[in-house]
Amino acid sequence: MRVRKKPWAAPYIKDHADLIVTDPASQLGHWQERFPSQQPIQVEIGIGKGQFIIEMARQNPEINFLGIEIQESVIATALRKLVESGLTNVQLVETDGANIDTLFAEGEVDKLYLNFSDPWPKKRHTKRRLTAPNFLVHYQKVLKKAGRIQFKTDNRGLFEYSLMSFNNFGMTFEEVWLDLHNSDGNVGNVQTEYEEKFSAKGPIYKLVAHF
Numbered sequence: 001m002r003v004r005k006k007p008w009a010a011p012y013i014k015d016h017a018d019l020i021v022t023d024p025a026s027q028l029g030h031w032q033e034r035f036p037s038q039q040p041i042q043v044e045i046g047i048g049k050g051q052f053i054i055e056m057a058r059q060n061p062e063i064n065f066l067g068i069e070i071q072e073s074v075i076a077t078a079l080r081k082l083v084e085s086g087l088t089n090v091q092l093v094e095t096d097g098a099n100i101d102t103l104f105a106e107g108e109v110d111k112l113y114l115n116f117s118d119p120w121p122k123k124r125h126t127k128r129r130l131t132a133p134n135f136l137v138h139y140q141k142v143l144k145k146a147g148r149i150q151f152k153t154d155n156r157g158l159f160e161y162s163l164m165s166f167n168n169f170g171m172t173f174e175e176v177w178l179d180l181h182n183s184d185g186n187v188g189n190v191q192t193e194y195e196e197k198f199s200a201k202g203p204i205y206k207l208v209a210h211f
């Protein structure tokens with residue numbers, strides 16, 4: 001998903017350096033200092049406009065959330081929502097999720113969310129999928145022992161690929177939902193922007209797994 005540049009984005013991000021990090025490697029070992037309370041850290045990679053992470057933070061004040069997004073113009077919109085929310089248990093991080101192993105110490109992350117990740121359907125782009133083994137190696141390092149990865153998508157091809165990828169990596173599945181919105185798994189489900197947009201067109205798939 002490529003989005004048009006927004007001229008206001010860079011200055012807005014600069015003005016809100018208390019809520020967004022643009023040089024994340026400098027925070028290694030210091031993430032908790034960015035929050036008022038030391039609490040478990042949960043991370044979403046590819047937050048888009050931030051609806052999911054902000055609502056999760058509202059519902060779970062006992063957790064500190066970090067939202068990673070690669071596109072400046074997209075994360076700037078999420079930042080606006082965060083500013084309006086007044087929440088203090090969310091920090092945004094403008095970076096490539098592929099760098100996650102350089103951002104956190106081993107076992108620092110409690111849970112990882114991947115929502116409606118770009119499908120990269122062409123075979124030659126497999127390594128760009130956020131559920132590919134080259135990403136799983138990094139997730140395994142930063143997640144605490146038995147820390148969960150929660151993945152949702154409307155893309156059947158990506159979901160099937162991810163099931164195989166996690167399984168081949170030796171991960172254990174805790175939940176697999178093939179039609180989340182019409183199942184018991186939907187209780188307490190927090191929807192993302194993409195989920196709201198695409199659930200009318202077909203099923204939403206979800207899995208929760210750990211290493």
Ligand SMILES: C[S@@+](CC[C@H](N)C(=O)[O-])C[C@H]1O[C@@H](n2cnc3c(N)ncnc32)[C@H](O)[C@@H]1O
Pocket residue numbers: 001045046047048049068069070071074095096097098115116117118192193194195
């Ligand atoms: C299809 S959108 C989904 C947005 C949101 N999660 C939702 O469900 O509404 C995927 C988002 O992931 C971001 N993204 C893709 N690859 C990324 C990466 N390697 N690191 C960080 N963000 C990434 C994209 O810029 C885009 O905003």
